[in-house]
Amino acid sequence: MIAIVDYGVGNLFSLSSSLKALGLSAEVTSSVDRLRAAERIILPGVGAFGDAKAKLDATGLVPILREEAARKPLLGICLGMQLLFERSFEYGEHAGLGLVDGQVSDLRSDLADKDLKVPHMGWNSLKINRDDPLFRYVSDGEYVYYVHSFYAKNCAESTLGVSQYGNVAVTGVVRSGNVYGTQFHPEKSGDAGLRLLRAFAEL
């Protein structure tokens, strides 16, 4: 069973539908027991970092997620990936879970071409930097769907794939041990996204 962490942020409908479409058993939950029982955990998220982190803290699940991430694969998606990092500078400075080294910063301030639109929204091709079982069914250069204004940086060690936006290599996929993150939405990335989720389920 794959547990999708429910902490009152975002729309979890498409994520659970995509897992179900793959024939996987998925459960949207905030129960400690279910997170412990799950074979894998997905941490979703949309919106602003500070608000989402406060909501996640309020559930009391953070220590559980930390413990379980040492035992089983965990995947953060979009803001859920950003939460895995040490800190974010979105509207102030906020501490993240610290499961992956690096910070989350404003994309706009790093873009040399100020005419480029932010949010970085739409389909961008994913360049695979380092092979990983997560890419078992995904090829280099496939397109994935992004919607975000902040991005993870100073995380070269953990970066598995990037998407180029102007002069910025946007961190697309990270891994640190059992902990994975995708800045894009696999559940909205068509067939390529479904194949990535299938590989996650088979890790």
Place this chain on the structure above:
Amino acid sequence: MLAKRIIPCLDVRDGRVVKGTNFEGLRDMADPVDMARFYNTSGADELVFYDITASAEGRNLFTEILRQVAAEIFIPLTVGGGIRTLEDFDRVLKCGADKVSVNSGAIADPSIIGAAARKYGDQCVVLSMDVKRVDGQFRLFARGGRDDTGIDAMEWAVRGVHAGAGEIVLNSIDTDGVRQGFDLPMLDALAARVGVPIIASGGAGAMEDFAQLFTHPGIDAGLAASIFHTRQVDIRDLKQYLRDRGVEMRL
């Protein structure tokens, strides 16, 4: 780099897709769930569902269709039509929409844009506008293009983006249905004023029209209905054609 997007739009009335639905090879040609399934696997980058139902009964049918579509479609889904309140946003988002498009509802109450952006994020709020030239001005129309609001459309767009709209669909009433190409001067005027993604709508009649559209760097996506529904233009062929002409496309 980001790919340009090709977006089919499905106008749904009382549970059926209306406007140019001569799908060949599909069993039930005007069934919105069948059509969404077809587009999901035939290269569409996003889908727009527009509810043109008037009755409450039709609206319930629409939400049920949305739920079925969202459970099977793994590309972004935008929903519009009859969105006036935060409750309307909530209703369609719970059915699996990723973005919500507001048009006449925002004209009646502009505060809905900011309120929705604060609650769901800018990326969720799409400002859709129907625009027509009147006395040398780009004029904003309401109620499906029936009422001249007297509002300058470009000013309206700037206000909308300022309030939190994350994307704009510009439908030119002047080129809509004419099939002679998108309204490039109108789109350029908008691109010069706002920094959010712009989806061009109204006027697509052939593949060349999209090639022309994407020579304008400020435009992110092209939306059309009947040319896709009638299979006059196949989306995969269109995207290959555009890529051959140097346009970044997801294939």
